Amino acid sequence: MPIRMPIDGSDGLIGRIDGGLARLTSAEFRVRRPAQTVRLDxxxxxxxxxxxxxxxxxxxxxxxxxxxxxxxxxxxxxxxxxxxxxxxxxxxxxxxxxxxxxxxxxxxxxxxxxxxxxxxxxxxxxxxxxxxxxxxxxxxxxxxxxxxxxxxxxxxxxxxxxxxxxxSPVEIRRVDGREPMRVGFLFGAGAFVRATALAQETHRIGAFNGLAVGLSLAGGIAQTLFGGRDNVWRRGDPIRVELDDGRSVERPFYLLLASTLERLPLGLKPFGRPRPGMKLLGVDAPPKALFVSAPILVAGSEAGWLARAGYHRLDANRVGLTLDTGFVLDGETYAGGELIVAQGRALNFVVP
Missing domain, CATH: 3.40.50.10330 (Probable inorganic polyphosphate/atp-NAD kinase; domain 1)
Incomplete structure (x- = not known):
């Protein structure tokens, strides 16, 4: 169940697998698919x-x-x-x-x-x-x-x-089937949940759109950098990630994002180069060299050292997630659990 009422006006991933599995790069998981942005008459x-x-x-x-x-x-x-x-x-x-x-x-x-x-x-x-x-x-x-x-x-x-x-939207299903599927475009867990709470505070002081995103990002980084060793931002949240081929990883993640959007506010590119399909970003906890890595990451850099430092990107059609803490879908916070996060059927949008 959502933590707040849904209609209220508020509005790669795994570079290595633990547990003795082979060491893998995000490129090995990358799924090639045809472009999904088309013009229709x-x-x-x-x-x-x-x-x-x-x-x-x-x-x-x-x-x-x-x-x-x-x-x-x-x-x-x-x-x-x-x-x-x-x-x-x-x-x-x-x-x-x-x-x-x-x-x-x-x-x-x-x-x-x-x-x-x-x-x-x-x-x-x-x-x-x-x-x-x-x-x-x-x-x-x-x-x-x-x-x-x-x-x-x-x-x-x-x-x-x-x-x-x-x-294509991101579809969120609960494994137990007790709630209907939810559909959105930006899923986040870990620090993203806490950053969303910060965003709500920026809205209360009159900051919206790009300004709200910028203030929330800056606030989250500050909380992480200047908090103590046991700071909740730094220690992350335990999350289990399962891929369709049966491989999985379970460890604390600082941040986990999934989206089908190609352009984000402020020109941020946490998933790397803009492209269609569902893209994921996972950041190990505690995040390493965040002061240096964060601006390079959100600028879209695909430097190999990012994955080695614990910043993982992945293209996928479907992943399974198990998290005890909550997650955010398009600005709304929901309770955690066993989830299937998948790329949905493409929708036609009217554009200028």
């Missing part, structure tokens, strides 16, 4: 006529007032659900009406909740998705090249145009 799809709009009225910088000229327009169905129950009811209605496009007005958390619920109602027949950034970080919008001043009117016009691009 909406007009060849017969044109888009039915649009469902979901607005989170409590999201930061919400733009819902722009909807008033469109609420009575033919083919546009507007809703502003405030609970999970209302969200599911709205999406069931959209699915029954056969919408061609789903416009989401909100931040990363709203997008996570809407797409997660939408997969339960649309299945493999997901509509095209348009995003109007109205959150605190808007990482998906940044990756898609959506301008911060994009309006609902502009998004509706783009829906009727030809430009589409694809992104």
């Amino acid at each position: 909406g007009r060849r799809l017969g044109g888009v006529q039915r649009i469902g709009v979901i607005c989170n009225a409590r999201a930061h910088r919400n733009l819902s007032r722009e909807l008033s000229p469109f609420t009575s327009a033919s083919g546009i169905d507007f809703a502003a659900p405030r609970t999970q129950e209302e969200l599911h009811a709205v999406l069931a209605r959209f699915a029954s009406r056969g919408i061609d496009a789903l416009l989401i007005d909100g931040g990363d958390g709203t997008i996570r909740d809407v797409i997660t619920a939408a997969t339960q109602h649309f299945g493999d027949a997901m509509p095209d998705i348009a995003v109007v950034p109205a959150g605190k970080t808007n990482a998906l919008a940044i990756d898609l090249g959506i301008p911060t001043n994009w309006t609902i009117k502009a998004a509706i016009e783009a829906i009727h145009g030809p430009s589409r691009t694809q992104r």
Whole structure:
């Protein structure tokens, strides 16, 4: 269960295997796949006529007032659900009406909740998705090249145009099956959970988007560098990682990230060169030479010494994780456990 209510407006890995297994580099795990960013011609799809709009009225910088000229327009169905129950009811209605496009007005958390619920109602027949950034970080919008001043009117016009691009989400399943699959674009554990808590503090003082990311990153590094030997940031969290080929590792990780995004806020490149597919970063605990390594790592360097120093990158379609502490998915913190983290089916996104 999430530690906070989901709809609230807030918005390689293994370079060596312990336990006597062979020493491996992240390159050995790298999975080659075709590029997933494509341009589609909406007009060849017969044109888009039915649009469902979901607005989170409590999201930061919400733009819902722009909807008033469109609420009575033919083919546009507007809703502003405030609970999970209302969200599911709205999406069931959209699915029954056969919408061609789903416009989401909100931040990363709203997008996570809407797409997660939408997969339960649309299945493999997901509509095209348009995003109007109205959150605190808007990482998906940044990756898609959506301008911060994009309006609902502009998004509706783009829906009727030809430009589409694809992104595959990250799917999180619990092995025990007690909760539905969750869908997002940025998964993190270890220090990322604590950094997310710092980000919430920066939001309270009015820092958003890139500024919030920068302040949180700086705060996390400072906590790690200047904390004592037994500092919770430095000692990390015990995590078991299992690969599809049966190999696994279990040890304390300072940080674990997984994402299908190709561009991150502030131009950060923790996964190395931008590329499609699910990418992972694992940092051993305690992190070595963090003051030197961190800026080189987030700048996208793929220097071989990073892996030797405990900074591991991996491309994968699926990994199993077991962690006692929580994890974060697109800004929301959830309880840990046995998880399957996998690359999901590609979704079509409307772009300018």
